[in-house]
Amino acid sequence: MVMRIRRKQLMGVFLSAALAAGSILVPVSAKEKTDVTDLLKVKNRTEYNKGRKAAGKNQAEIHVKKYRSIGEMPGEEGYKYSSSWQGKTVKIYADQSGLLVIGGESEDMADACGTLYDASGKEVKEYQKEGLLMKVVSAGTVYSLKLPEKFRSFTVEADLMEDHQKVLRKNDSYVQTATGGYFYHEFTLKKRSMAMLPILPFTDQKLSYNIQRKTKAGWKMLSKTKTADDDYEKALSRSVYGLAKGNYRAAVKGKTGTPYLIGYVPETVVKKYKTKKSKAKKITLESFQTDLYTDTEKASRWYRISRKTAKKKRYIEISTSMNSGKLKFTIYKKGRKKPLKIYRLSGQKERKYRLKHGAGTYYIKVSKIGKNTNGVYSIDYL
Numbered sequence: 001m002v003m004r005i006r007r008k009q010l011m012g013v014f015l016s017a018a019l020a021a022g023s024i025l026v027p028v029s030a031k032e033k034t035d036v037t038d039l040l041k042v043k044n045r046t047e048y049n050k051g052r053k054a055a056g057k058n059q060a061e062i063h064v065k066k067y068r069s070i071g072e073m074p075g076e077e078g079y080k081y082s083s084s085w086q087g088k089t090v091k092i093y094a095d096q097s098g099l100l101v102i103g104g105e106s107e108d109m110a111d112a113c114g115t116l117y118d119a120s121g122k123e124v125k126e127y128q129k130e131g132l133l134m135k136v137v138s139a140g141t142v143y144s145l146k147l148p149e150k151f152r153s154f155t156v157e158a159d160l161m162e163d164h165q166k167v168l169r170k171n172d173s174y175v176q177t178a179t180g181g182y183f184y185h186e187f188t189l190k191k192r193s194m195a196m197l198p199i200l201p202f203t204d205q206k207l208s209y210n211i212q213r214k215t216k217a218g219w220k221m222l223s224k225t226k227t228a229d230d231d232y233e234k235a236l237s238r239s240v241y242g243l244a245k246g247n248y249r250a251a252v253k254g255k256t257g258t259p260y261l262i263g264y265v266p267e268t269v270v271k272k273y274k275t276k277k278s279k280a281k282k283i284t285l286e287s288f289q290t291d292l293y294t295d296t297e298k299a300s301r302w303y304r305i306s307r308k309t310a311k312k313k314r315y316i317e318i319s320t321s322m323n324s325g326k327l328k329f330t331i332y333k334k335g336r337k338k339p340l341k342i343y344r345l346s347g348q349k350e351r352k353y354r355l356k357h358g359a360g361t362y363y364i365k366v367s368k369i370g371k372n373t374n375g376v377y378s379i380d381y382l
Contacts, residue, residue: 055079061091066098066160070263078103078181079159087149092158094141099177099259103157104145112148119143121338134202134259136163136177145293168250174262185262186249193266194292194376197270198239199228200261207254211323213295214247216233222295222372223324228252228260230364236369240321242269242292242374271378273301273366280304280363285314288380293327295374300367302334306382310358317352318364320345325368325373344369345377 015219052240062223067073081090094100113131116124116126119142126228127133133143147154161175166173168187176183188193201207209230212219222241227233242336245268250262261307269292274281279301283289289303307314326346340362343351355362364379 003063004073009368029206031246046225058082058085059090061093062156062158062161063093063095063331064100064158066096066162066174068162068165068167069172071169071172073159080154081147081154081156083152085147085154086151088145088147090145090156090297092143092145094137094160096160097139097141097190098162099175100133100135100137100141101157101159101161101162101175102145103146104131105155105157106148106151107153107155108150109151112151113152114148114154115146117144117146129162132202134175134177136257168262168264170264173261175202175259175261176252177260178205178252178260180254180256182251182253184249184251186247187264188247189243189245189266191245191268192240192271192292192294193243193271194242195243195251195264195266196239197264198235198240199250199260200235201254202259202261205260206257207252207253207260210251210253211241211253211348212249213243213249214249219249220295222374238323240348240376241323242293242294242376244294244296273300274311275299276300277363277365283379283381284379286380290376290378293368294375295324295372297367301364303364303379305364305367307359307362314379315352315382316355316362316364317382318343318345318373319350319380321348321377322346322373322375324375325370327373327375327377329371329379330365330367332363332365333357334363 001088002080010381036200055077058081059079063078076110089350092102104113104116105126118124124143125183126135146155156368163177164183164264165174166184166186168185170187170286197211199207199209208225209228210225211222213222226238229238252262254260254262269290271291272281273291281289281304282307283303285305291301305316316331329343329345329351331341332339340357341353345351366377
């Protein structure tokens with residue numbers, strides 16, 4: 001079932017991780033009400049599909065074009081076939097070497113994906129399982145796709161991707177294959193940023209990865225080595241990093257030929273926090289403050305809110321999307337030494353604290369647990 005969903009997402013764009021520029025909402029200003037959960041939302045798919053045209057119609061031969069990345073691919077819906085092509089065969093040619101992706105789908109019969117044969121006439125079992133083939137091929141490779149015996153409309157997606165990209169461009173994504181050992185994808189951040197960097201496998205094969213920062217002493221791991229999740233939403237929720245300006249690389253390891261999606265979308269986050277209680281950053285009612293921790297930042301941060309009346313219920317809502325380590329949130333009321341509440345949060349979490357101690361000034365102290373802790377947090381006053 002996982003691969004069936006993946007194939008449908010691949011038809012046309014491969015953007016199962018929503019890495020197109022502008023597709024991820026980032027809270028950088030209190031003028032735009034959002035929280036960490038909103039970081040993972042994407043624009044309506046219809047906005048992307050608007051104005052897209054078929055790459056070709058009822059073509060007996062498809063000569064696959066090669067692309068370096070998803071961003072280089074044109075906004076085309078693939079090759080369309082009408083019912084007059086029921087049971088007929090389409091030849092697919094890879095004139096260059098690379099990672100070949102072939103997908104077939106009937107718009108009216110979900111299980112009808114046709115039958116794929118290699119140059120020797122042997123049925124390709126990998127394709128028959130889910131209607132999708134992702135394989136590294138040499139120049140001159142030929143496949144034959146026999147379309148289903150019954151359909152009203154059928155789409156063939158055929159693309160060739162440049163494999164083993166050493167440098168990643170921002171706001172772009174790439175379909176790659178594992179090499180057996182670690183392969184390194186490098187990228188550069190010019191400013192302190194929140195970065196979405198999902199790594200999404202297309203098969204059930206195990207894929208491990210970690211993110212590293214370049215230092216004077218060499219490459220430093222920012223988190224423990226993780227296993228890539230083939231669940232779209234989980235992969236996104238684990239892909240948020242708080243990163244300082246610098247050079248980075250993603251180290252990816254898996255069985256040779258295992259296909260995966262990788263890319264990154266950075267968003268600059270300006271420092272707005274204060275490190276002294278006496279200068280605590282004020283959060284006004286119905287607003288919020290969002291910031292991040294990088295592995296190089298150590299100081300605690302202070303925020304304050306002013307509750308003018310106790311007549312209405314008021315809350316402090318805390319959200320985190322941590323890639324590594326934990327954050328400690330301590331809530332105080334002015335004039336009281338003992339904390340009202342302490343939260344220790346890791347990963348993607350949300351907590352809501354009701355203010356029960358009347359009007360006055362409340363403080364929230366945010367501190368880091370773990371030297372490599374990095375990620376994004378948000379504090380709302382509701």
